[in-house]
Every structure is written in structure tokens, then in C-alpha cells.
Amino acid sequence: MRLNETTYTFLFAGGVCLVCSLLVSTSAVTLRSRQEANKLLDRQEKVLAVSGLLEEGKHLPAQEVRDLFAKNIQPKIVELKTGNYVPEDQIDPATFDQLKAQADPATSEAAPPNDAQVKRVPNNALVYQVVEDGKVTELILPVEGKGLWSTLYGYIALSADTNSIQGLTFYQHGETPGLGGEVDNPRWKALWKGRKAYDESWKPVIRVLKGTAGPPEDAPHEVDGLSGATLTSNGVTRLLRFWLGDNGFGPYLKKFREQGS
Secondary structure, three states: OOOOOHHHHHHHHHHHHHHHHHHHHHHHHHHHHHHHHHHHHHHHHHHHHHHOOOOOOOOOOHHHHHHHHHHHEEEEEEEOOOOOEOOOOOOOOOOOOHHHHHHOHHHEEEOOOOOOOOOEEEOEEEEEEEEEOOEEEEEEEEEEEEOOOOEEEEEEEEEOOOOEEEEEEEEEOOOOOOOHHHHHOHHHHHOOOOOEOEOOOOOEOOEEOOOOOOOOOOOOOEEOOOOOOHHHHHHHHHHHHHHOOOOOOHHHHHHHHHHOO
16 A cells, blocks of 8 residues: 555544544543542542631642541531431442432432522532531531532531531632632632521521622621622522522521531
8 A cells, every 4th residue: 555545544544543542541541530539639628628627728738638537527418308317328428429419310309490590409418517526516518509601619618506607618610710710719718707697587698799798797698799790799699598598408407406416
């Protein structure tokens, strides 16, 4: 076969594509476990940071993160409709993937119409308890909802009274850098501590203002808006109210208040 023939060109290109695809596939399979481990480590850092156990923006060696998490954080699986804990012999919190469960019609249900644009709600959800001297001092709940360009995924930390906010963080989103992306700004995240999630009747009323809210003692249910990012700010308000309400963690938080655990 002559080197300048069309057939040779196609065969050569096909061979190169085949070799490249094999290399890419092999790399993806080989690195998958490492990617999953890094993803888990990042989530653990976010949980520790929103709880106040790890300084915002500080990164520890991987093993120190794991040790700090294991010492202070107790994961629990909660049945959202009842607020009851699911025994670990039924669902292991260490391996439970809430987002995967939420996407599966067998382990989730369609969400009622809501401003946060949450489409499906998992039957069970993963919560984290901060435990000190055998006592639960904080609850960390996963939250999600639409911003301007993307779905924001994060955590809100509540004190044991289930009302006082200890922190808010997002671990994944695609909002505009410098605008909606300011949900990652440590100064903005610091404004959440001390705010109240609910009113006197336990209705979720926390909201992000368009403008300046003031300190927690003057505006317990309000947080400064993100400059130039009204739609992202509204999205944060809506997603928090959804997950703190009756279709989210409301039943669990009510039961926790009543039972203290």
C-alpha cells in the first residue's frame, strides 16, 4: 500500500484514534478511585469549615482532615417524610450517595412546585451532627437549588436549637465569578453566623436582601445581598427556605427539637 493513498491515511488516523481512546479510557478507570477520594475529602473539608471546626480557606493534609472529621462529625441517614433516623444496617452513611438517590425514581419522588426549582426529593438524606462530649451541638444539612446559571450545592449549619445559623457554604456551582460567584467569598459567608432561620411559628424566613441587612441583632432573618447578583441572591433564599421547610428537613428538625437528638 502506498503511503500517499487515501486508504492508508484513513487506516493510520483510525489507528491513532483507537490508541488515544484506549489511553483515555485506561486513565479514566485508573484515576476514578482517586477522584472519588478527592471529592469525599473536599466534602469533608466543607463540612468541617461550615461547622467552624476548620478555618475557612485553610487546607490540612488529607489524613488530618479525615481524623478531624472522624473525631467530631457523626453522619446520619434521615427519612425526610418522617424525620426518623434510618438504621445503619439498612443504609450505610459512609457509602450513601444522596444525589444519586435523588436522581433515581426508585429512591426519590417528584418535588412539589417550588421557587428553588428542586425537581426531585430523595426519600432519605444525609445529615451531619457535630458531637462534643457525647452531645450534639450542631446539625449540618445539605441544600441545593437554582441560582442564575446553575444549581448551587452546599451545606447549612444550625446550632442544636435548629434555628441559629452557624454557617453556610457551597461546594459546587457555576455562578458568574465576581457576581453570583461571591457566594464563595469568606466575608459574605461570615455574615451568616448568628442569623435565625425561622420565625416564632417555625416558618423558614431567612432571606438574602437586595442591599445591606446589618448585624444579626438588628436583622436576625436577613443577610446582605450579593452586589450585582440579585438572581443568585434570590436563589440562595429560595433553596434555603425549601430545604428548611416541610418538603425538606422540616420534619427532621421538628423531631430533633422535641427529642433533643
